[in-house]
Amino acid sequence: MLEAPEYRWSEEEVREFAGVILEKSGYMETLIDDLSLTYRLKNGALPLELKETDAAGLVRDIIGRFRKHPRFGSADIRFDPPDRPLVCRLDPRWMSRALENLLANAFVHNPPGTRVQVSLSGETRDGRASVAIAIRDNGRGMDPETAGRLFERYYRGTNTKEDAAGSGLGMAVARQIVLAHGGDIEVESAPGRGTAVHVRLYQEAAF
16 A cells, blocks of 8 residues: 555555564564574474572562553552472573563453562472462453363453453463473463462473
């Protein structure tokens, strides 16, 4: 339309078109990056730089950056730090990506005013010490089908009418990053009762 010689567009119309082009090109870039990442994770082609990391410090930094994001500046996030240091081997860059995706999902697909509580604790499962990270919201919750398919690529469920932005890969990426660390991720939810996502990272990874 812009290049067609038979049309004459005003400056306001050109700016409007440019805004749409910028928005959609940004969406395509995100989609391509996320799709590439899922394939790299699925095929074990994403090298992890594992470091001894204080999980509470990592989560605190993630929440701090999240609050500075223009879209989530007013988000109600509460953090319950553990009463002792919880150290595990992880790649801070990629684990940050996973947890940021989980936080964003909790706000994007819930009504304004939703509260998200993030907590950490030390646990032992099958004789292995682990760090458990729980991200709980008091939002609308999900039906069993949506909860069961939450980590599938492109699956958006039935509660996303308010905002269709994003690649549809955020939760799949989060799950694959956690699994790449040898960890576990689970979701529990019910309509009207909010959602809780549980991430478990073992302090001695077994690959």
